[in-house]
Amino acid sequence: MKYDFDEYVDRSGGDGIKWERADAVFGGDDLIPLWVADMDFRGPQPVVDALKRRAEQGIYGYTWRPDSLFEAICGWLERRHRWKIDKEWICWSPGVIPALIACVETFTQPGDRILIQPPVYPPFFKVVKEHGRELVQSPLRYANGRYEIDFDDFADKLKQSGAKLFILCNPHNPVGRVWTRSELERLEAICAEHGTIIVSDEIHADLVYEPNRHIPFAALSERAASRTVVCLAPSKTFNMAGLQAAYIVIPDKALRESFNKAIVDAHHSSSNVFAVTASRSAYSEGDEWLDQCLAYIRANIDYARSFLAEHVPEIMPADPEGTYLLWLDCRGLGLGAEELKKFMIREAKVALNEGISFGEEGTGFMRMNTACRRATLEEALRRIAGAVRARRA
Structure with missing residues (x-):
């Protein structure tokens, strides 16, 4: 079957960490969460159907x-x-x-x-x-x-x-x-x-x-x-x-x-x-779902790399061979680790993982989760670009 990875899935009002806890964890408001490593996509339909059948039994011993x-x-x-x-x-x-x-x-x-x-x-x-x-x-x-x-x-x-x-x-x-x-x-x-x-x-x-x-x-x-x-x-x-x-x-x-x-x-x-x-x-x-998912995420990664190269050359993303994580070299912004964290939260309004949390070698870097709808990624990148333009000015 053909899967729609652009489908909007409302994750608010639930118990998911990525969306429900982002503002509290990062100390911001109205943040776009591209941090914790899970996807914003519905899983394979056979998995959803199998879980429904199992849940309907009503016994979870x-x-x-x-x-x-x-x-x-x-x-x-x-x-x-x-x-x-x-x-x-x-x-x-x-x-x-x-x-x-x-x-x-x-x-x-x-x-x-x-x-x-x-x-x-x-x-x-x-x-x-x-x-x-x-x-x-x-x-x-x-x-x-x-x-x-x-x-x-x-x-x-x-x-x-x-x-x-x-x-x-x-x-x-x-x-x-x-x-x-x-x-x-x-x-x-x-x-x-x-x-x-x-x-x-x-x-x-x-x-x-x-x-x-x-x-x-x-x-x-x-x-x-x-x-x-x-x-x-x-x-x-x-x-x-x-x-x-x-x-x-x-x-x-x-x-x-x-x-x-x-x-x-x-x-x-x-x-x-x-x-x-x-x-x-x-x-x-799950093979069919995964193959389509990989193609979608790879396109997201390519889009993000192209966007940053054109609009925010101060941020240089790696070209990942695997994972849906984009490692961003933000040292061109000239910010210290704490300043970079505050910039992303308070000015860009995006929630990313701090590079320094991955070791001292990650100082000046950020990790972005690209396993999301293209519309979400586009808005996050626009926010980052807008914040950088304001800083340049």
């Missing part, structure tokens, strides 16, 4: 995960990512962040070091620091509007720190890189040399634009599979973050059993009745 759910996930990974897995490799978590916490607590001890690559998703910092581990940072290298891995620094940091765990973000949030096979293989070789376990957050795996292709880290080789935990979910792909439906793929039996014990001990192993229904339907019948 304890729920198990049927074989059909495992089969849907395995089919999706093979169909979309050419990754054939055994269903026994699949573990469960209410979300990727609880899974990261389980990995930190299972595969490291208090005082151990864990490596990340900023600017990166803010919870990466928290799951390390809040659980008594030491943070090691190997920043991405930014040149000519594109981020690269500094492999020399990465290898030096692992060698010097003896980091037990490396948390990878692929596709990368917020910079939008989709790491190539050769880049991933170099990371894997360095980690193997130092005995480092890889936890790969691949929650945006399905949101990749041609000709780029997502490569699951554990699919690189048998050696990579023996040292890797891959975190996945339908939440970003199908706009169902509120259902808390992550799954974790761990090919190695010993790592898998240790992870599962941590999840069970934390009482995080139960199923959400609607998550089971929605995930199974999405992975079985």
